[in-house]
Amino acid sequence: MNGTGYLHRPSSVGILACELYIPSLYVEQSALEIYDNVSKGKYTIGLGQQRMSICSDHEDICSLCLTVLSRLLDETGVHPQQIGRLDVGTETLIDKAKSIKTVLMQLFVDHDNTAVEGADNINACYGGTAAIFNAIHWIESSFWDGRYAVVVMGDIAVYSKGSARPTGGAGACALLIGPNAPVVFESGCRATHMAHVYDFYKPNLNSLYPVVDGHLSIQCFTSALDTCYTQYCTKSQMNHETHTHTSTLTSREVNLSTFAAVLFHTPYVKLAQKSLARLYLNDLIRACPYIPTAITEKYKNLDIRTLLNDKDLEREIIDQSKELFEQKTAPGLYFSQNMGNMYTPSLYYSLFSFLMSQPNEEQLYGRRILLFSYGSGLASSMYSVVCRKVHECRFTLAQLQRSIQRAGHRLDHERVEITPDIMDKLLLEREENDHKVPFIPKQPNEILKSGDIYLKSIDKNYRRYYDKFIANDNSESNNNNTEKSIQQLYTEYFQKRQTSGDTNE
Numbered sequence: 001m002n003g004t005g006y007l008h009r010p011s012s013v014g015i016l017a018c019e020l021y022i023p024s025l026y027v028e029q030s031a032l033e034i035y036d037n038v039s040k041g042k043y044t045i046g047l048g049q050q051r052m053s054i055c056s057d058h059e060d061i062c063s064l065c066l067t068v069l070s071r072l073l074d075e076t077g078v079h080p081q082q083i084g085r086l087d088v089g090t091e092t093l094i095d096k097a098k099s100i101k102t103v104l105m106q107l108f109v110d111h112d113n114t115a116v117e118g119a120d121n122i123n124a125c126y127g128g129t130a131a132i133f134n135a136i137h138w139i140e141s142s143f144w145d146g147r148y149a150v151v152v153m154g155d156i157a158v159y160s161k162g163s164a165r166p167t168g169g170a171g172a173c174a175l176l177i178g179p180n181a182p183v184v185f186e187s188g189c190r191a192t193h194m195a196h197v198y199d200f201y202k203p204n205l206n207s208l209y210p211v212v213d214g215h216l217s218i219q220c221f222t223s224a225l226d227t228c229y230t231q232y233c234t235k236s237q238m239n240h241e242t243h244t245h246t247s248t249l250t251s252r253e254v255n256l257s258t259f260a261a262v263l264f265h266t267p268y269v270k271l272a273q274k275s276l277a278r279l280y281l282n283d284l285i286r287a288c289p290y291i292p293t294a295i296t297e298k299y300k301n302l303d304i305r306t307l308l309n310d311k312d313l314e315r316e317i318i319d320q321s322k323e324l325f326e327q328k329t330a331p332g333l334y335f336s337q338n339m340g341n342m343y344t345p346s347l348y349y350s351l352f353s354f355l356m357s358q359p360n361e362e363q364l365y366g367r368r369i370l371l372f373s374y375g376s377g378l379a380s381s382m383y384s385v386v387c388r389k390v391h392e393c394r395f396t397l398a399q400l401q402r403s404i405q406r407a408g409h410r411l412d413h414e415r416v417e418i419t420p421d422i423m424d425k426l427l428l429e430r431e432e433n434d435h436k437v438p439f440i441p442k443q444p445n446e447i448l449k450s451g452d453i454y455l456k457s458i459d460k461n462y463r464r465y466y467d468k469f470i471a472n473d474n475s476e477s478n479n480n481n482t483e484k485s486i487q488q489l490y491t492e493y494f495q496k497r498q499t500s501g502d503t504n505e
Contacts, residue, residue, distance in 0.1 A: 013139050014181030014385060019072035020352060020407035021064050021154065021172040022339070023053040024447040026415050027423045032166055035420035044165045048269025048333075052340035053170045054423055055156050057433065057441040061092040061104045063466055064154045064172040066453040069104055070468070072150070072174040073453075075403065076395075084147030085138050087118040089344040091375075092155045094464070096205070103464070104152065118149075124200055124210075126263055128153030128344035133381075135177045135402040136185055148176040155343035157263040158427055160209045165427075167268055169340020172350055181376040182397035183355075183385050186368070188239035190383040191231035193224045200376035208434055209455055213354030218271075220378050225264075225275055226304055228372060228382035228447045229282055236384070247477025257284045257290040259384070260367035265374045266336040272350075273318060275372065276329045280321040281307070295320075301442040331357035338411055347373050351385070356404040363399040365389050385407070416447060416486040425494050437462050444489040 029050055043049055052495040055064075065088065073080060086108075088101045099120040108116055117138065121130040128151070135149035154172025160163045167203075199217035202210045233254040256262060256279055264275045285304055287296040307313060332354035336342070342349060351371065358364055364387035372379045390396055418426075426443075433439055439458040448454055450471035457465050 010139050010144065011099040012180035012181055012184045012388065012390075013136050013177065013179050013401065014184035015175050016148070016178045016181050016398060017069050017076045017078075017176040018348075018352065018403055019075060019174045020335075020349070020404065022236070022407055022410040022415065023055050023059065023064075023170050024107060024449070025054040025056060025418050025426075026051045026339075027054060027418055027420055032420050032423075036166075041101075041342040046270065047166060048273065049166065049337060049340060051338045052166065052168055053342075054418065054426055055170050055430075056426065056447055057429065057443045058445060058448060059170075059309060060464070061090060061094060061154060061172075062100055062464060063154060063453050063455050064156070064170070064175075064318055065090075065100055065104055065152045065405055066107070066466055067451070068148045068151065068154065068172045068174040069152050070107060070453060071451060072176060073086065073107070076176060078176065079146060080108045081113045082147055083108065083113065083116060084145050084152055085117040085135055085149040087131035087149070087151050088120045089122075089126075089151065089153035090120065090128055090132035090155055091124045091202075091343055093122070093205075095462075100152075103377050103466075106466075117143075123379050124202075124376040125267075125343045125346065126373055126377075126379040126381075128348060129373040129375075129381055130187075130379075132175070132177070134466050139178065151175045151177055153344040153348070155345070157343050158208050158430065161424065161427075164212060164214075167341050169342050171335070171339055171342035173345045173352070175348070177393070178395075180390055180395075181388075182390050182395060182400055183351075183387055186236075186239075186384045186386055189232065189236045190406060191228040191235060192381045193227040193231070193378075194380070195220070195224075195378050197376075197378050199378065200246060206435070208431055217376060219382075220310055220376070221250050221271070221275075221374050222278060223305075224374055224378060224380035225278055225372060225382075226282065228380055229279055232370075232384075255278060255288040255290060256284070256324060256328065256370075257288070258368060259328065259370045260364065260387075261332055261351075261354045261367060261369045262324075262372075263332045263347065263354060263369065264329070264372045265347045266333065266348065267341040267348055269333050269337050272329055272333060272336075273325055274314065276325045277314065277321045280324060281313075282319045284317070298300040334408070335411065344375075347371060352404045355387075355397075356408055358401070361387075361401060362389075362395060414449070418487055418490060422487065422490045422494070426490075435462075442493075444485060444486070444493055446489060486500070 033043050101119050121127040131151045135151050152174045156170045157168045159168050197220050199220045200210055200212050236254045264272045266272045284296050284299040285302050287300055332350035334353040335349040367387050369385050372382045437458050438460045448469040452469045453466050456467045
């Protein structure tokens, strides 16, 4: 018996259940192209995006995280006392000292559970991955007390008006982490690359918007991808040798053909396609056996480190890897394509999208999925998960898929389109109200759904108050109004604000 009082160390640690937050408002990228007076296809083809999620003033990062965590507990039936660790991943800061995790504790304190480890993990786009690693390490450590861990990650990605604005978005998710999981993080199969760069950062604490060096950011992403993939393949093969006690790995060489899916942090869809092509180029140079020798011969003497800016080669490899992309990466892009950049949860929405795309969970049993997490600054890791059949019926792969499918239904059927001019006004108001106190959200609340936890007010001392929206029959019917009526409500709201000079003071 170990120090925790448990006879056995936990095994098959991974994702037991999940809940996804889908913001109610979105804008069509094709409409944005017209509104911004750019060439047709600049956003829909050039970025690969279809829609972008927008948040109202009733939504902040805490309300997103509170809602998705509350729903996870409700849907799974897990009692708050059964949670021993809660980690948060984000880069959306509303306080330089008080963590979002402490705000989420209000869901536990009322159930007499204050013994919950963990805190916020802050790094551009990578904080969610750091939070997951921390949760796994706790469960696998001597400090584990037998309870579940929960990871909540979320962000509201906004950019100043201009060419970067269409790469915004919003989302949040909550993951229940524990042993005997249907989606298991592979032990010994993790590669990490960290460095000091200024590719994307937010030095102005009075501004919502980042400073971005787009060209450098792509270079850093690509270099990190190369480094992590090389390191991952080496570690994965060593891990296989350790467990099989053999060094004969020619038939088991790790490459893209090893995986059922290859998924990436996805600020926009086109980058995911380029990333898959980049890994394929790595495999070409390695002359991996799944690629015909006649093709690899052309690339065998290339040095991957010198090929960061070769656009002609990039287009060539994208074309060659199209079939692999459609098989292994495209099924994981549905949420990102229709919600936009979500920062920390972006990669995990790709995982959810892939799992949702598979009609039969039995096809996934034993299959490996490769994940690449990247955050500017920079922090990156590559690792893999394995889908498995579990014998405890409470948390199964089929149940996980059903939860994701519910989110997919909300994405497809329960959102409301707004026009680009309303989007601009929403984002301008968010900018003007940032750190403004006292503050009471005044935008139409018809977008709220029963069970949503929303920002109720901020007092003069910057203390935020939240409440749960409980819909009655009348409000439910109001929320089922046509998109035109919601659009009209926002139009009237901004007209009234303009004519009355209304403020939150």
